[in-house]
Amino acid sequence: MTARAAGRFITLEGGEGAGKSTQIARLRSWLEGQGHAVTATREPGGSPGAEMIRKLLVEGPAERWDGTTEALLHFAARREHLRSTVWPAMARGEWVISDRFADSTMAYQGYGHGLGRAVFEQLYALAVGDFRPDLTILLDLPVETGLARAAARRGTETRYESLPRAFHEQVRAGFREIAAREPDRCVVIDATQSIDAIAAAIEGAVRARLAA
Numbered sequence: 536m537t538a539r540a541a542g543r544f545i546t547l548e549g550g551e552g553a554g555k556s557t558q559i560a561r562l563r564s565w566l567e568g569q570g571h572a573v574t575a576t577r578e579p580g581g582s583p584g585a586e587m588i589r590k591l592l593v594e595g596p597a598e599r600w601d602g603t604t605e606a607l608l609h610f611a612a613r614r615e616h617l618r619s620t621v622w623p624a625m626a627r628g629e630w631v632i633s634d635r636f637a638d639s640t641m642a643y644q645g646y647g648h649g650l651g652r653a654v655f656e657q658l659y660a661l662a663v664g665d666f667r668p669d670l671t672i673l674l675d676l677p678v679e680t681g682l683a684r685a686a687a688r689r690g691t692e693t694r695y696e697s698l699p700r701a702f703h704e705q706v707r708a709g710f711r712e713i714a715a716r717e718p719d720r721c722v723v724i725d726a727t728q729s730i731d732a733i734a735a736a737i738e739g740a741v742r743a744r745l746a747a
């Protein structure tokens with residue numbers, strides 16, 4: 536496996552419209568201001584091969600794939616993203632911040648589509664090994680608020696957004712349960728706050744957990 540001890544890996548998680556992309560940009564400039572070299576990336580995608588798989592996942596009708604196929608595609612893209620983008624950047628000593636990572640697969644395919652945790656963990660071990668984020672920020676907000684925000688910026692990537700309200704409720708509950716299971720890795724932030732207040736909370740968490 537690639538040497539990657541020097542850098543850090545921070546992931547932002549949450550439902551549609553939670554503010555992940557907005558906060559990735561804020562976190563990037565703050566970390567750069569602290570003197571760190573930063574790679575900002577996203578999942579699914581984040582490398583040329585993984586972006587090809589992303590298109591299969593985020594476009595088209597909701598019933599295109601079942602939960603297991605979706606999970607396989609996400610983990611294929613994730614492995615490619617880690618090998619091509621994340622691990623090389625970390626080996627260069629960079630701080631890598633990713634808009635979504637494996638918790639999204641557990642939340643959407645696991646809690647949302649009923650894929651079991653055991654299957655998730657097997658796929659994780661196969662595709663990712665024992666690598667974990669150093670810190671995960673969960674942006675938590677009511678489903679209604681998130682979907683309304685997402686609708687305002689709607690493009691072609693509507694496959695997940697078009698799933699029923701009950702699905703998104705399961706995803707939200709799933710994310711909160713994941714964070715509760717792994718409190719050393721995860722910090723939950725109230726994403727109904729202002730963009731500035733959330734950015735400050737994220738900076739506080741990064742300082743406290745990673746001595747940025």
Ligand SMILES: Nc1ncnc2c1ncn2[C@@H]1O[C@H](COP(=O)(O)OP(=O)(O)O)[C@@H](O)[C@H]1O
Pocket residue numbers: 549550551552553554555556557558684685687688726727728729730733
């Ligand atoms: N804290 C916030 N309060 C109000 N609107 C926000 C906030 N954060 C982001 N937005 C807006 O909501 C929409 C979705 O935000 P985005 O960062 O794209 O969410 P995500 O990447 O989690 O789907 C964007 O139009 C963004 O400008």
Ligand SMILES: [Mg+2]
Pocket residue numbers: 555556557634
């Ligand atoms: Mg986004």
